Amino acid sequence: MSVFVDNLGIELAGSGKPIVKGVSFEIKPGKVLGIVGESGSGKTTVALAMLGYARNGTCISKGSRVEIDGKDILSQTATEIRSMRGKLVSYVPQDPNASLNPALTLREQLVEGLVTGRNKMNRAEALERVSSLLAEVGLPSTREFLERYPTQVSGGQLQRIAIAMAIAAHPRLIVLDEPTTGLDVSVQNDVLRMVSRLCTQYQISAIYVSHDLAVVSHVAHHVLVLYTGRVVEYAECRDLFARPSHPYTRALLQAIPSIRERRELRSIPGTVEANRMTGGCVFRARCLFARAKCEIEPDLSESGPADHLVRCHWPIQGPLERLLSVIEREDAAAAQPLLQIVGLNASYGRHAVLHDVNLDLHPGRCFAVVGESGSGKSTLSRSIVGLHSQWDGKIELQGRRLEPNCRRRDRGSQQSIQYVFQNPYGSLNPRRTIGDSIVSVYSHFFGVHGNNAQRRVKETLGRVGIPSSYFDRFPNELSGGEKQRCAIARALICSPQIVVCDEITSALDVSVQATIIELLRGLMRDGLSLIFVTHDLGVVRSIADDVAVMNAGRLVELGNSDQVMLAPRADYTRHLLANSLELVDA
Amino acid sequence: AQSETPKQGGTLRVAVPGSATGSLDPHRTQGFVADIVRFTSLTDGLTEYLPDSTVGLVLAESFTANSDATEWTVKLHKGVKTHDGNEFVADDVIYTVERILDPKNPTKGSSLIGFVDPKAIEKVDDHTLVFKLKKPYGLFPNVWANRYLRMVPRNFDPAKPIATGPFKFVSFAVGQESVFEANEQYFRGRPPLDKVVLINVGEEVASINALRGGQVDISYTIPYTQAKVIEADPGLHILNNPSTMSIPIYMRTDIEPFNDVRVRKAMMLIADREQMVKVALSGYGLVGNDMNGRTVTPCATSAVPQRKQDIEEAKRLLAEAGKSGLKVDMIAYRGTAGMVECCQILAEQAKKAGVTINVKILEMAPFIANYPQWTFGVDFLSDLYLPVATRSLLPGSPFNTAHWDDKEFNALQEKAMASTDEGERCDTIAKMRAIENERGGNLIWGFANVLNGYRDNVKGLVPYSVDSPLYYVRNIWLA
Amino acid sequence: MTERQLTMTMLPEKHASSLVLRLVGSTRVRIGFMLMLAVVALAIAGPFFAPYGPTELVGVPFDIPQRDFLLGTDTLGRDVLSRFLWGGRSLVWMSLAATAIALTLATTLGMSAAYFKGRVDDAIMRLIDLKLAFPSIVVALLFVTMFGSGKLLLVLLVGISLAPTGARVVRGAALSVVGREFVQHAQAIGVPSYRILLRDVLPNITSPLLVEVGLRLMWAISALAGLNFLGYGIQSPEADWGLMINENRNALSIQPWAVLAPVAAIAIFTIGGNIFAEGIARVVGRTDKEEAQ
Amino acid sequence: MKNGKMAWLARRMAISAVLLVLVSALIFAATQALPGDVAAMILGTDATPDQVAALRTQMHLNDPIIAQYFSWLGGIFVGNFGYSHIAGLPVASFIGTRVKNTFVVVTISMLFALPFSMLLGLITALYKDRWFDRFVLAFSLSVNALPEFVLAVLLVILFSTNVLHILPALSILSPGLAITSQLPSLVLPCLTLFLLQITYLYRLIRSAVIDVLSTEYIQFAELKGLSLRRILFRHALPNAAVPALQAAATVFAVCVGGVVVIEYVFAFPGIGTALTDAVGNRDLAVVQFIVLLIATTFIVSNIVADMVTALLTPPGRGEGQ
Numbered sequence A: 001m002s003v004f005v006d007n008l009g010i011e012l013a014g015s016g017k018p019i020v021k022g023v024s025f026e027i028k029p030g031k032v033l034g035i036v037g038e039s040g041s042g043k044t045t046v047a048l049a050m051l052g053y054a055r056n057g058t059c060i061s062k063g064s065r066v067e068i069d070g071k072d073i074l075s076q077t078a079t080e081i082r083s084m085r086g087k088l089v090s091y092v093p094q095d096p097n098a099s100l101n102p103a104l105t106l107r108e109q110l111v112e113g114l115v116t117g118r119n120k121m122n123r124a125e126a127l128e129r130v131s132s133l134l135a136e137v138g139l140p141s142t143r144e145f146l147e148r149y150p151t152q153v154s155g156g157q158l159q160r161i162a163i164a165m166a167i168a169a170h171p172r173l174i175v176l177d178e179p180t181t182g183l184d185v186s187v188q189n190d191v192l193r194m195v196s197r198l199c200t201q202y203q204i205s206a207i208y209v210s211h212d213l214a215v216v217s218h219v220a221h222h223v224l225v226l227y228t229g230r231v232v233e234y235a236e237c238r239d240l241f242a243r244p245s246h247p248y249t250r251a252l253l254q255a256i257p258s259i260r261e262r263r264e265l266r267s268i269p270g271t272v273e274a275n276r277m278t279g280g281c282v283f284r285a286r287c288l289f290a291r292a293k294c295e296i297e298p299d300l301s302e303s304g305p306a307d308h309l310v311r312c313h314w315p316i317q318g319p320l321e322r323l324l325s326v327i328e329r330e331d332a333a334a335a336q337p338l339l340q341i342v343g344l345n346a347s348y349g350r351h352a353v354l355h356d357v358n359l360d361l362h363p364g365r366c367f368a369v370v371g372e373s374g375s376g377k378s379t380l381s382r383s384i385v386g387l388h389s390q391w392d393g394k395i396e397l398q399g400r401r402l403e404p405n406c407r408r409r410d411r412g413s414q415q416s417i418q419y420v421f422q423n424p425y426g427s428l429n430p431r432r433t434i435g436d437s438i439v440s441v442y443s444h445f446f447g448v449h450g451n452n453a454q455r456r457v458k459e460t461l462g463r464v465g466i467p468s469s470y471f472d473r474f475p476n477e478l479s480g481g482e483k484q485r486c487a488i489a490r491a492l493i494c495s496p497q498i499v500v501c502d503e504i505t506s507a508l509d510v511s512v513q514a515t516i517i518e519l520l521r522g523l524m525r526d527g528l529s530l531i532f533v534t535h536d537l538g539v540v541r542s543i544a545d546d547v548a549v550m551n552a553g554r555l556v557e558l559g560n561s562d563q564v565m566l567a568p569r570a571d572y573t574r575h576l577l578a579n580s581l582e583l584v585d586a
Numbered sequence B: 001a002q003s004e005t006p007k008q009g010g011t012l013r014v015a016v017p018g019s020a021t022g023s024l025d026p027h028r029t030q031g032f033v034a035d036i037v038r039f040t041s042l043t044d045g046l047t048e049y050l051p052d053s054t055v056g057l058v059l060a061e062s063f064t065a066n067s068d069a070t071e072w073t074v075k076l077h078k079g080v081k082t083h084d085g086n087e088f089v090a091d092d093v094i095y096t097v098e099r100i101l102d103p104k105n106p107t108k109g110s111s112l113i114g115f116v117d118p119k120a121i122e123k124v125d126d127h128t129l130v131f132k133l134k135k136p137y138g139l140f141p142n143v144w145a146n147r148y149l150r151m152v153p154r155n156f157d158p159a160k161p162i163a164t165g166p167f168k169f170v171s172f173a174v175g176q177e178s179v180f181e182a183n184e185q186y187f188r189g190r191p192p193l194d195k196v197v198l199i200n201v202g203e204e205v206a207s208i209n210a211l212r213g214g215q216v217d218i219s220y221t222i223p224y225t226q227a228k229v230i231e232a233d234p235g236l237h238i239l240n241n242p243s244t245m246s247i248p249i250y251m252r253t254d255i256e257p258f259n260d261v262r263v264r265k266a267m268m269l270i271a272d273r274e275q276m277v278k279v280a281l282s283g284y285g286l287v288g289n290d291m292n293g294r295t296v297t298p299c300a301t302s303a304v305p306q307r308k309q310d311i312e313e314a315k316r317l318l319a320e321a322g323k324s325g326l327k328v329d330m331i332a333y334r335g336t337a338g339m340v341e342c343c344q345i346l347a348e349q350a351k352k353a354g355v356t357i358n359v360k361i362l363e364m365a366p367f368i369a370n371y372p373q374w375t376f377g378v379d380f381l382s383d384l385y386l387p388v389a390t391r392s393l394l395p396g397s398p399f400n401t402a403h404w405d406d407k408e409f410n411a412l413q414e415k416a417m418a419s420t421d422e423g424e425r426c427d428t429i430a431k432m433r434a435i436e437n438e439r440g441g442n443l444i445w446g447f448a449n450v451l452n453g454y455r456d457n458v459k460g461l462v463p464y465s466v467d468s469p470l471y472y473v474r475n476i477w478l479a
Numbered sequence C: 001m002t003e004r005q006l007t008m009t010m011l012p013e014k015h016a017s018s019l020v021l022r023l024v025g026s027t028r029v030r031i032g033f034m035l036m037l038a039v040v041a042l043a044i045a046g047p048f049f050a051p052y053g054p055t056e057l058v059g060v061p062f063d064i065p066q067r068d069f070l071l072g073t074d075t076l077g078r079d080v081l082s083r084f085l086w087g088g089r090s091l092v093w094m095s096l097a098a099t100a101i102a103l104t105l106a107t108t109l110g111m112s113a114a115y116f117k118g119r120v121d122d123a124i125m126r127l128i129d130l131k132l133a134f135p136s137i138v139v140a141l142l143f144v145t146m147f148g149s150g151k152l153l154l155v156l157l158v159g160i161s162l163a164p165t166g167a168r169v170v171r172g173a174a175l176s177v178v179g180r181e182f183v184q185h186a187q188a189i190g191v192p193s194y195r196i197l198l199r200d201v202l203p204n205i206t207s208p209l210l211v212e213v214g215l216r217l218m219w220a221i222s223a224l225a226g227l228n229f230l231g232y233g234i235q236s237p238e239a240d241w242g243l244m245i246n247e248n249r250n251a252l253s254i255q256p257w258a259v260l261a262p263v264a265a266i267a268i269f270t271i272g273g274n275i276f277a278e279g280i281a282r283v284v285g286r287t288d289k290e291e292a293q
Numbered sequence D: 001m002k003n004g005k006m007a008w009l010a011r012r013m014a015i016s017a018v019l020l021v022l023v024s025a026l027i028f029a030a031t032q033a034l035p036g037d038v039a040a041m042i043l044g045t046d047a048t049p050d051q052v053a054a055l056r057t058q059m060h061l062n063d064p065i066i067a068q069y070f071s072w073l074g075g076i077f078v079g080n081f082g083y084s085h086i087a088g089l090p091v092a093s094f095i096g097t098r099v100k101n102t103f104v105v106v107t108i109s110m111l112f113a114l115p116f117s118m119l120l121g122l123i124t125a126l127y128k129d130r131w132f133d134r135f136v137l138a139f140s141l142s143v144n145a146l147p148e149f150v151l152a153v154l155l156v157i158l159f160s161t162n163v164l165h166i167l168p169a170l171s172i173l174s175p176g177l178a179i180t181s182q183l184p185s186l187v188l189p190c191l192t193l194f195l196l197q198i199t200y201l202y203r204l205i206r207s208a209v210i211d212v213l214s215t216e217y218i219q220f221a222e223l224k225g226l227s228l229r230r231i232l233f234r235h236a237l238p239n240a241a242v243p244a245l246q247a248a249a250t251v252f253a254v255c256v257g258g259v260v261v262i263e264y265v266f267a268f269p270g271i272g273t274a275l276t277d278a279v280g281n282r283d284l285a286v287v288q289f290i291v292l293l294i295a296t297t298f299i300v301s302n303i304v305a306d307m308v309t310a311l312l313t314p315p316g317r318g319e320g321q
């Protein structure tokens, strides 16, 4: 018995505008289907439809078919669908932190699904099942543990609990929606291995949704690439990565940074056009190969080997030309460091977070700080800009000692060190236009107002690739990547010497990430220095000159990036590298 | 109703206007209706008012004066027992008089019997006393009918009010409810009711609702405007008391601007009394003629012509006094229905004469704090002519809000008090009232009726003019 | 297509002018605004249509509606219709002014508490606790007894008494804004606090603020009416809706119009205010949600 | 953890005590500024200035204000709340039953209002923008838009005098009987309060429920195949109840202190009228007592609400273990 989906579509409830259209696939028992695509492409929408669920304001189109174990899910009544959820098909949410009820104990949430619906158990049985499940996912099932609240266990543990819940009733299909996004690399690896094992062991089919192609390449048997609600490519996993045929798939793969070599990233021009199914090929506006015929939407047709389906008039055959220009790293001129951190200890209240951190940043270079979540990367960067002021030690900018609190710092250092935040959605005031936001920063430092300031701002926006027509727009009229570029422009307008970037690409799609990284690389050529905080070793490899590896508030390794990536000295660094997934080799 | 024989038994529930005082003391009291209803049920006076505003004997069996009315012999009823079974005797009367006149503990009634010297009361025997007065006092028996001069036995304790009255104290929750039961031993015969429950109700609408909803049998307060509603209800009745209550608008005669009699007269001419009675009292009242005393029975009614609105004359007088376009503050407080309204009406009427009256409605506390020093305002008085004159028209008397001091009037008052001859007294009173009308300090535009509401089954209620029928609960019975 | 054209075509409706447009487009906003406007118009224009003066004594008390007095007469035999037409002005401006004072205070205190945190927050919150623990009715009684019931005083009293709970709401809303990155950025580059509060924080708490407008307007009106009830409000003979209710309340069962007319006007005003505020909050809230995506 | 809670409670109590002293000092100072005093009120209009002065001395009203205040404050600590000169009774025995009455009525109405507003909030949130929601909203807006007094009188007209005659119009309570044995008299004031409370609380709960329903954990509960009832009552309501609880605490305190109007209409012997009367009569000890009582109620109900909130809300990240 298998999972069979035919012509699945989801549309806006009122207007009938399609969000996802014509998705068909089949999954054999014990096999994993990977669904990849950029943000907003409709991955979650498809995943939810497997459970007969459509989010508020949307509905599943007529004529869609989802068959699991021979049962047509979509033709059931609401109560029947409800009783199948968790039993026949189950779901693992993207963010277990937000998906588990913070007010209920783990026990209650684990048991509640088992004691209701079809094949319901009594409490004792359910508890027994729960403890065997927890053992299965490698968690303790002690009373103490079960009585905790979701906020009292770590993200990785939560995700395992969510998986335990999903497999509890031995469903035939399990839908995992980005289950490892937001987890540390080592945890991510554990979870992936667990998913694979469970699927084979119980012969459960699985849908694994992710925007991370590397991850998908490690778990999936088949992969489906979505672009704005359309399947653009569907193939056997190895085949897809070996010979990607759709221009979009290829472009996407070229945007992914690699740990193995320091190379230029190639972004996809333009931005994703959400929900636009206007008739032609969905990718044509950004496609390098687009021609007149692309105004007619191509069918999903076989290209090359059987069951490698591509929706393109001119599918590209052959493997991806992997190596783009590899960039040589220059060594630091042993000049006076621009920024020097000596013996930095930082804490929140009585909770010490950073311990004796020392590092030097030289002009025109990029210093990357990597580490797992909670290691203190953000604390370090916030201490540098003075947004976190509870620290001692010494931070010197060109030999001048900085005050811990940014408000006490002089204009000069406020201006010299700029900060770009992780979350592009929060970093611009949603009630002010882009132009207004940036102009006010410019006037603040240079006292220039009016047209002069506007001209200057437009210039700077140009430098980060934002057209000056965006000047009067509000942040919500921009995509995430554009917002992040505006945030960079806001930093640049101050003519800073150092820009501190705290995970500025982790909320963005890889193609957008590529744009940003290349933008920063360009700025560095103009003499800007960067402190670049990230957890992604691939990104580090592609942009950093020097790397500091952090673990639990300490620098465990410090060195130039080639050395650290190729010949790590610290165990911890080796551990990180071992767990970082790369695309499977073709 | 009077002809039926009273039926014994039952509990009478009466809604009385709210008061926060915890006093059952007939002498040291703030004198709110609720207080008076309470203590008049528990105590007796030597005399009491009858519905027609004449005076009847109660604890006193007789009053005998000497020829010039400077010595009064009072004989008490024999066999009157207090609630705890003691005989009520002459010593108790002396105790009461001393209590009322105690200079350290001022009481409401003290100014009424200021002419009595407690040391000059002679006890002849347990039931006979002789009051020796410095000045002649012709209406001596009448004065004792006043509600603030009720008799209490020696060592009276307001917390456990033991007296001679028709009802005995049962319970009392301050500001809430008091319960009294019939005094089986009452010397004038046991009252028909078994029990009386007095309930404090502060809000007028509330007390009417209570009456309509059957939660009380009598509501003391019925606003004039609501009388129609009660009358329309077949189960309810209005008791329309032609009260002696006047609502004088006083003008201080000793300071600007009303020290000029022309200004006072102008104000009196400004008032459209018909309208004031019609509006402020909804017609439940009698037009006044700037002199006290709604009735002066048994004397004849006054021959002074009724003053009417005359704006032109008022303007002329004001101009003559150099007070055209007069602007003046007027102090009002919510003492009784119609008080605030009459001020507002006068203010409106005064506009026609170019006079601006700014009515300020005060709370009790600030009003009292400066009483009786206000220049211009409103007050209410509720008594027969001579007591009113004594307490509010003589220099130094407590309610002389107009600060009026008219030599001729003062002398006439003295004469009226001393006089034992009714004809002479009536003549004097007529002269006094004529003077009030001519140059008094009070604009007496009307006399207000007092309306009570009661249910069908309440009998024995008759209209009173000096007191309220509710000060005589012993007459009431339930059918 | 160039990238520029592309982004132009794919964007949702414009924002800046679109907020106003959307507001106008919202049925709730329109209905609420119309209701409020109707009452304000009545208050302003009413006197020109009044058949009698507002204080003129024209009949007997509590006469029922008839040809000469379309809504009957009141406690002093004045024409209810005329007083009704005259009586809106003070209540409308007083309630709006009190609401404005309440919100200004609430916003200043709430935002400062959220923004400055620590001691300032503590101090402001304790001050608010103090004010809340102190029954406002007593404050009003005391002040009115001391200074008389001037309109300005009433407005101030009501405004101040409505501020603390508003300040709490504002603080709650502001707390989530002051942690946002754009505020941190402004702090990092040393923008003065007042400017951050004004330009970065305030515009982002408009939606809870607007809901508060409706609530507080309602409470301001009921507080003013409540003061009137206790005899501490506007004093006769002025024509004022609140006062009319109070003066004539005893006659609710015999001449209801003297009470119901002002009650209805006040009710329409507050309901309108609520619908208006809620409509705005919905539109702004929807815009916010889109932003969050 | 336990210790932390105790410390928190102790700190709150200490702050509250300071707050109460401040309240009492402020009110004491303020009442001094009022024109007129209790002595003049007792003696009425016919007293001579000498008599008033004598009574003032007798009542210690001529003592220095600070001394008066501290003697009053000192009394509190030995359970002596002062003496009501108007009632002629110690404050505690004068106000005692009224306090009880007010608390009984407010508590009863609250006991009904809380669950009903939860239910109503839940239903209207679930059927957001449907006719039922709109109807309830319209009703609640109308109730709120009516002055309390008008609402109360309308209820009397409806239930007691004009339309139906099923409930007593007044809450005349016999002081001798237990208030609980006189429940019919309490129905109307309770109903009035109930309406005022529920119309406010349900809107809070409604919006809280709407917020909660759009969270991911509700969506996840839905995807787990849980029944609607369980989702609503076990997952949504406890989380939505928190903001309502805080509001309920404030509403409770406000009702205790602010039902004067309702007390007037129903002639209900509660503390609201006692307070206004006491201010009018300048009966300082009573004013002080009631104001302190209201302040204490406010503080205590807030502390209770905070404690219940702490019970309902799970520990935050990194708190506890």
Ligand SMILES: Nc1ncnc2c1ncn2[C@@H]1O[C@H](COP(=O)(O)OP(=O)(O)OP(=O)(O)O)[C@@H](O)[C@H]1O
Pocket (backbone or CB within 6 Å): A012, A019, A037, A038, A039, A040, A041, A042, A043, A044, A045, A046, A055, A056, A057, A058, A211, A274, A275
């Ligand atoms: N409730 C909804 N109403 C209307 N449109 C919606 C709704 N939910 C999602 N969409 C739209 O549907 C599209 C697909 O959303 P979906 O969440 O499936 O994307 P995704 O691929 O999972 O993205 P991400 O990687 O960000 O999770 C988006 O353009 C989104 O704006």
Ligand SMILES: Nc1ncnc2c1ncn2[C@@H]1O[C@H](COP(=O)(O)OP(=O)(O)OP(=O)(O)O)[C@@H](O)[C@H]1O
Pocket (backbone or CB within 6 Å): A348, A351, A353, A371, A372, A373, A374, A375, A376, A377, A378, A379, A380, A535
């Ligand atoms: N405001 C705060 N109060 C208390 N502790 C905090 C606070 N912010 C962070 N921490 C703690 O400090 C430690 C370091 O946090 P930090 O944010 O610097 O980590 P990070 O390396 O940036 O992690 P991530 O990759 O998740 O962003 C963590 O243990 C975190 O729990």
Ligand SMILES: [Mg+2]
Pocket (backbone or CB within 6 Å): A043, A044, A045, A094, A177
């Ligand atoms: Mg998704």
Ligand SMILES: [Mg+2]
Pocket (backbone or CB within 6 Å): A377, A378, A379, A503
């Ligand atoms: Mg971080």
